[in-house]
């Protein structure tokens with residue numbers, strides 16, 4: 249175990265092989281370089297230093313599907329492209345994951361009604377694991393989508409498939425921390441506060457009658 | 459050269475071929491028959507005082523009003539237009555040529571109207587004509603390689619026609 253020696257303080261940890269595999273896998277999700285339209289710009293921003301997808305192990309964009317685990321379908325998929333998307337997906341080695349990034353890939357987006365040549369959602373072509381809405385989604389949203397994929401990988405079982413597990417799956421929950429005026433230890437009261445706040449905002453935004 | 463002068467020059471060169479003209483439009487233009495297009499375009503490019511050596515774009519325009527209430531007010535018969543925007547780089551002027559076509563050849567739906575290709579005069583026309591063919595459905599006779607340029611090769615129909623019906627299904631993918 250040369251690579252781990254002397255790299256930590258005196259300590260020890262226990263885990264299972266399975267969790268070790270999952271950890272290794274989730275920390276090196278290699279996405280495929282695959283941008284179809286404007287959303288691709290946002291995906292590139294996530295790859296760049298400001299948002300830096302590499303912090304989460306997904307920065308190595310591969311130029312071939314054979315080296316990639318993750319397909320970020322970033323942009324409008326049209327009918328002509330659909331067969332290519334499908335073929336690229338088929339060429340990726342298992343286990344493979346697909347993120348549908350943007351309104352276009354979630355369900356046609358701006359081209360839903362009059363886009364004669366646009367596939368109304370990439371899930372008609374390939375199975376999708378995570379949908380990220382937005383036109384385009386913020387870079388943070390793509391990172392969040394990546395975390396959801398990582399949660400999924402962490403929950404996968406390779407050796408003890410179908411058996412009950414007593415180890416809890418650690419996961420980033422994705423819950424948003426609310427400001428104190430909207431939060432309450434009692435969830436019912438918190439909900440009431442939030443509804444009241446939403447109502448007030450809606451009234452504020454309504455156009456004044458002349 | 460002003461557009462009035464261009465039209466006058468063109469009329470002296472090939473007067474009988476000009477069907478109508480409009481010098482007051484924002485983009486002054488002449489209308490020619492499809493059969494006369496090549497001769498007029500050759501003159502426009504090669505005449506020493508015109509020298510319209512650059513083809514900016516070719517557009518296909520479908521004039522069709524589908525709403526029965528608005529047909530009376532539309533002010534045009536259903537037809538198809540192909541518009542050629544030209545400019546001269548050396549003489550710094552521009553000009554427009556239009557060709558009027560029926561929406562279908564011989565009014566038989568499915569038969570594309572025909573225009574001679576100007577790809578031999580301006581090589582830039584090659585892809586522009588493919589695009590007009592692909593989206594508006596105009597057959598350019600004599601084109602070196604008239605295939606669809608944007609849509610898939612087995613696509614049915616021409617989407618920028620006003621009466622185009624969206625496909626419900628394409629190779630197993632639901633269309634809407």
Ligand code: SF4
Nearest residue numbers: 286287323350351352
């Ligand atoms: S969702 Fe919006 S930003 Fe993304 S590809 Fe579609 S149109 Fe472009």
